Amino acid sequence: MLPKLLYQFGGEKTPEFLLQAFSLKANKEVHQAKYGELFVLLQLKKTIIGEQNLEAISQEILNLIQTKYFKTGEENFLLRLQEIIFTLKSGYTFPIDVSLVLFSVCQSGSLTLLNYVGFGEFELYLVRQNQFFTLPLSEIGISGQILANDFFILGSKKFFDLVDQQKIRELITKDKKSKIEQALFGEKHLLALVLGQQPKKIKLPAFLKIRLPQRKERHHIPLNYARKNIFFTPKRKLSLLVSIFFLVILSVIVGFGLYKQEQKSQELEKQKLLDDVYYRLNQAENLKNLNPKRAKTLLSEAQQTLATYKTSGIQNVDLSSLEQELNQAFAEVSGQILISEPKVFFDLGLINDELVASKINLTGSDLIILDEQNQNLVLLNTSKKSHEILAGADIVQNNSWLGSIEEWVFLIANNRLQIIDKAEKKQVKSFKLSEMKIDGFVGYGSNAYILDKAAGEVWRMRGNGENLLQPDKFFEKEQDFSDVSSFAVDGSIWIIYNNGSVGQYVSGVRNLLFPDFGLDKPIQNPSLFFTDENSANLYILDKANTRVVQVSKKGEFVAEYVWEGMKDVSGMVALEEQGKLLLAKDSKIYELEIRK
Template sequence: MPINFYLAKGQREQSMLGQHAQVYTIIRWHEETLRFVIIQLQARLYGIELASYAKSISEQLKQLIPSFSQLINWCNKIDPRAVGSRVLVGQIDPNTNKLMFQSSDSQIVWLIRQEKFYKMLVSQKGISGELLPGDQLIVGDQKLIDGLDNKILPYKPIQNQLENILFGYHQDNKLLIISSPSKQRLSLDKLKKIFLSIKTEKPKPNNTTPIQMLFLKKPNIKYQGKREVTLAIAGLFLIALIISVSFGINKRRQLIQTQKEQQLIADITYRLEQAKSLQELNPTRSKTLLSEASLALNEYVSDNKLPSITLNNLKNEVASAYELVSGLIIVSQAPLFYDPNLLKDGFMPQQLSISDDELVLLDTQNKIAGSIDLQSKSAQIVAGSSQIQADSRLTTIPAWMFLLSGNKLAIIDKNIQKQIKSFTLTSTTVSDMVGYGNNLYILDVPAGQVLRFRGIKDSLAKAEDFFNEKQDLSGAVSLAIDGSIWILYSNGSVEKYTSGLRDGLYTDFNLDKPIQKADTFFTNENQNNIYILDKQQGRIVAISKQGEFKTEYTWENLKNCDGFVVSEKIGKILVLKDGKIWGINLK
């Protein structure tokens, strides 16, 4: 992780150096902690002795290299205060998050990067920039730097040894060498006078010059007029070049994008025309072509946030064609067909049934039952609290309404709005019930039987078994009658019985998404199709009475509706949801 380093001029503390002291600074860096420690040591005390005959500072540095490891070990074991040393710099300020190092008045700064030696410009305010891994920043006074120059180049940090060094051979001359970054961590006392700013973003690739990578504050240097003009012209040329290159790159991208879009439009148009021509001859192949076209369009649109108007129109055309050939009708919002509150305030039905052109609604909470004419939408109350219980169940025929509460079955005359008969069902489990003609049919799954109660005058005759023998009805969930008996199973399969014998079993309707769990279904003598409610997938699937797929109506609100019926005469699927009747148009 690179760091921002700021070196500011300031007055050093006069007490930091003894008359014969030599100064070393050990700099350790960690991802979580950055500390600077300045320690006063007497070199001779720790076995570091400079040869007096050394001709240059660089040679003296080379002599110190073998002792770095010894110095590190000592710093990790010995408290500097035990030998009279003094810590001069401080902890990171959590408020400002900045770094400052106080040093002598006169300074020269050099940067060693990738084995090259660069002299930095220092303004009156100091120097700032970014240190990259492996960099070394050298700070010293003029007298000391004069002895170094390019002779410092042979110096290279030793792996796993002291990576950051401050070396001074006189109390008025100091040399600071900063290498970045070390993964070692050094535990320190409470520090002061140091502030840190750490950049968390990843460093950019090192593909520019060190001068560009190390941003320097503009020094307070007066340039001659000609040089200023030359630099200004060069800057203008550079800006023009950058603009020109950027413009060319952008035009190239636009050209590639246009070519891709044109190719896509041609491909989608071809698939669409082929699909339309095969719609009647081979609907399966037609649907495959449209699916591929839709997938290609969606992938392109997801990668390009602003597709053209042509692509948007093409996408709508593909969706319409797929809807037509696949029989998939997506309902975004079904219109309201009837609000039962118009009949009575607070009327919130949870059940519905249909007979001819009359819809019957049941509200077991408020104990209200009402009927609605599907053509005129005229409505009336047909039963109240004296006939309706909290567990009542509803079905209807043209003249009567049947209410089953517990095991008590009541017959309500819709014309006079009165109960005309009631009796108790014994030894019967009512899995479902439906009215047909003047009769009542009850599905008894445990008994493996359908019971038929024939209508006679103002009552029902004794129950008759529809099947000659017990059937295996395991998994049956719903019953419908159109002259034949239709039974729906939870796996979506449908059985047809005529005159007590099974003459139809439909288990596969060639759906793209098979029915996993069927809830209920509807058909009668006035409907040409069978309609299966699949709440789990939010759809009603229309199947012909020969077991062929016709249409699929998808609406999100079907997932938690209370029920539905169909009137092909008025061309609507009537869905009960939230106490209201919603109408989905049949297609």
């Protein structure tokens, strides 16, 4: 139900000063429910002595407000109020000081909404659950939801200097208008509106009104009748039984009434939680471009409130659409995308019922899948979803490192490197590596790269079309890689550290260092790291926080994908041309839509 005008105080009209309040509604009754009611507080004060007619200027401003607010078109009332303020500020040059408040209340489905804008010498207050809240006055405006028993006091600053909060409380709860009128007697430049719903008096249902029987005159009982059992006569027994019956009925009615009252109280409490969620969601929508950080905080609070509401036990209320709307809004503002169950890109059971992805690797459109448990090496074309078995138990060993380039797949186990030709589906070369420690392995171009933390080096083995040449050093000087987690190659070398920081090296020299990406939760011991020459972003698997973090190669945060299943992911690559992030888990390859 829309708030009504309960009280109006003050108002003034002189040739030099005008202070007025107005209530505007749509002309046609059918439109009044849609547009609601618009309350206007207007103060005009001459800055120079002249022939300006303040009443005529006031009427011109009111005509503008009426035309702009009640026009047909998009039903964004806050934008309409902002347009009125902009038009007044930019299109009118009155030689006067203007103060203005536009306060709109309307119904949207089951919700009662407010939108307001303003500037100048007015103040606004909300009284909710007997507590006072200051509403900031802004030309940008504020929108929100009105709850049951909310009261609003809109007035000039001088009104609030003379009338304290206690008098306003008494006015709202006890209807003591006279106290405020006494405080304002003889004062000038005062105006105030009190909006809200008059509290209803509770009437006792007729069937609960108990009528006491009239007292009957007592008569003295003669002594000779005193010993007779006159109390339990048949008539008195009947009366007693009837009285007991009605007492039981009354007890049941009162008990049921108390139960319904308690139930209603609980429902109201739950409704308040739900109203709070809608209020924060609406506020966040309005602030997402102006103040994304505040919008993110509001949405986070709304999600927590919704979680509290869901555990309250209310039945027959579908919250899925509201929860989805909250998650979408939160993802848009924060970049955090919550995933309940990702889409399956490819089921390895279509190749072999026992096939499990231990590691995956990507070159172009070729996804290489290594199954160490069942000793299989599979090539899956990501465009056509066609697949081939490249090698079996005679080549594949446990604890292997996997890498690939356009023509070859590399496997390293027990410091022996094997080269498998994709077209011929057989091993074409195999040789023992030198005594280097292998902490990471990547194929790029025609080369293979090995991360050796102990040596502080990335070894590069150049390909000549037939074989890989002897490894040479990528760095000019030995690096401290004791805290390195993994690496990736896209022409330059990208190193990720255990604390989540990332460095880029070009021609053996560090070019960039990103200490962090402004995340709410820092990255802890990243498990997997991916980028390539076809990707504009870096992808970091953070199992501790069950997420993949996506950042640009300029160090800018893009998104984080949160899924409970991340803790069991064994492989990760990105197909940015297809807009997909692929995750290997057990016998399935899942896909997530990449945020651009």
